[in-house]
Amino acid sequence: MQKSLYLDADKCTGCKQCELACSFERDGSFNPIKSSIQIFTFHEAGRFVPYTCTQCDDAWCMTACPVDAITINTATGAKEVNEATCVGCKVCTIACPFGTINYNTDTGKVTKCDLCGGDPQCVTACPTDAITYVEADATGFSRMKEWAAKTDNAQSAA
């Protein structure tokens, strides 16, 4: 059974260790802007919401890519960007309805969460277990996926 990230906003204290760990893993720098996981801060409610790619089945980024640069890692199920193939056209960034694939002006390519090949660094970095890597069934992703389905351009005739 493939695993998914489980993001629990109730446990998140907004320390942003995950952003630093992610950017370090991806970019070699401690720079939240280069992180594929983002913490959204809602001040009045004192609430922090971690957010990243759901590795959705529909993978709009993957279908939209004109040169087959986004492929599925069969071991982890992650949709991964092959930087050598990516031409940097950014069509995937406007196609992804979650806003979780981003253009990196330094490299001229796009980046997204790739689950670090099965050892997600954000999980290791999180001190409160707000981010865990668990069997896919246990996550709340099904709701996200339902929401994603609303964005599908096709609907099956019932």
Added chain:
Amino acid sequence: MSILNIIKRLFGQEKSSPAQSSTPQPIEPTQASTPVEEVKDSIQTAMNEVTDNIIEAAEPNPTPNTNHEDYSMHHVIIGSGPAGVVAAESIRKLDPKAMITLIGDEPEPPYSRMAIPYFLEENITEEGSHLRKTDNHYDNKNINVVRDRVSSINPDDKTVTLESNDSLLNWDKLLIATGSHPISPPIPGLDNPKVSNCWTLEDSRKIVEGVKPGSVVVQIGAGFIGCIILESLVKRGAALTVVEMGDRMVPRMLDQQCGTMLKTWCENKGVTVLTSSQVNSIEDKGKRLLVSVSNGEPIEADFVISATGVRSNTAFLEGSGIKVDEGILVNRHLETNVPDIFAAGDVAQGLDFSTGEYTVQAIQPTASDHGLISSKNMVNPGSAIHQGAVLMNVLATLGLISVSYGLWEGVEGGESAELVDTDNFRYIRLQFDGDKIVGANTLGITQNIGAIRGLIQSKTALGVWKERLMENPLNFMDAYVGVTGGHT
């Protein structure tokens, strides 16, 4: 707070990603203010789970193999661009026993026009533009790739005529995915060999040949395609003049403010941009071309590129009984007026999500969507209903990225929220219908940009976030996480 202060605060921060920086105003809980509605049978898009990624596409088979006794149906697809290829792969996935023939008239293995700018920049080789990178991809999927041109469709006996030898090919289901072609404005001298379109790999080779460092180049048209290739031409070292009929750059994708800022940006980078202008004639002066324009001195140029728009490839349908307007008329199953004949991509006049009208969008994401949806209906009649495609474009012009979504011009009675920072070339304008986002234009903003598509296409009611976005439209990602509740 004044708009100016907001701009200062927002744009004063980390330049490359204002949208992801922490929110400027205190805001409230994030519990979904719009509960996620029950979604009826969500279709899991039949996508190709290709996991391999080695270079080179299959050599096309010379003739389709129609001798299989045990196939379920023969699906014939005309046009091997993204719409045709996505459809072929999806049919294979849905029906392992189908016979699939993919006919394309270009000499190269199926490729993506979108990759052409990167080929011109010499960022990629020709192979880098191929739609699929695996050795024998089409063979492995048992898709017959045929290089030929279909000269006519004969619905009565369910055949198509192949141009090379006038032979007939039978089909059970037919998909027309023949794309579009560049239009030629009536300019004397446009047929000069030093004038080229920029639509095919063949055109690109001609441009690579003709545009060298120091070449003086005139580009006719600053539309979407024109602006995309502009950067490649400058990177090739061309001294460039762009002549555009409209009053700003990309007038059919960017609003006045945005298109004008983009023009200034290009001028700052040394490109001459003539708007509200026209090329009157191109004269051959031996070594060079003399290009006369409606407002300004004639230009002595080495090469001219024509990028003035495209039209659907429908000429060969004459006499077939298939109804054509701007493009091929299709219903929400992407089926034409003739049963068992479907159309997809640049050639199809399909449903627009935002307007509810049928239009030719001529963009890549719509081509792949059409390819998927039509193929489902070819295999399982009536199984997929098109919800309409959201018009979306992203464009990098000399490093400045612009985006347009949906009803970027707004709707009657709707509101809009705008932030302008002309000095730093940053701009965002969200268009609302009630408390829903229906369109957007942005300049210099890339972080989390796809969330705008999500908000438009899910028709999410923004609730309290509407006012917040009116005050600061850059908070679209916070709004998105706020109303959807994130993952939890």
